[in-house]
Amino acid sequence: MDSNYRIVVGVDGSEGGRRALEWAVREAAARQGTVQAVATWRWDNLEGGMLPTSAERDLAEQTLEREVQSLSGRLRSTVAIAAEVVEGRAAEALSDAARDADLLVLGSHGHSRVWHTVLGSVSEECIRRATCPVVVVPTPKPAPATSSEPVLHG
Incomplete structure (x- = not known):
């Protein structure tokens, strides 16, 4: 196996990000490689409004840190995981971090008929930008509610 095999994985605290990190660590273990876990931040976070730069970075x-520690506790893997926080748009930062990587791993989100909604806008853009193979780990569809009440659609 190639001990220089490097997998970059995007980590954002979501279920998709957790699944992507776990998949990346398992794949690195199989290839005797390493993982570079990357989280991104922006001072102008569009989802939560504007936060002070230090608050967003923190x-x-x-x-x-929480995601890497949690995974290390669950997997008990010996794979080396380098953690890096990068300022910038997620797709750009992840694609740049993976420029010399063997693989870029991302989580998907949601399930919809619309391609970018299924895949996620960051994943979709990384697929277009990346110079290495990209793996998008799906997030399972939520189990249907089990209830004696009828479920109305429409």
Whole structure:
């Protein structure tokens, strides 16, 4: 196996990000490689409004640390995981981080008939930008509610 095999994985605290990190670590173990877990942040976070730069960066650092520690506790893997927090748009930062990587791993989100909604806008853009193979780990469809009440659609 190639001990220089490097997998870059995007980590954002979501279920998809957790699944992508776990998949990347398992794949690196099989290839005797390493994982570079990358979380991104922006001072102008569009989802939560504007946060002070240090608050947004701190949140990304805490999320990345929590996800890596949680996975290490569950898997008991010997794979080396380098954690990096990068400022910038997620798709750009992840594609740049994976420029010399063997593989870029991302989580998907949601299930819809619309391609970018199924895949996720970051995943979709990374597929277009990346210079290495990209693996998008799906997030399972939520189990239907089990209830004696009828479920109305429409």
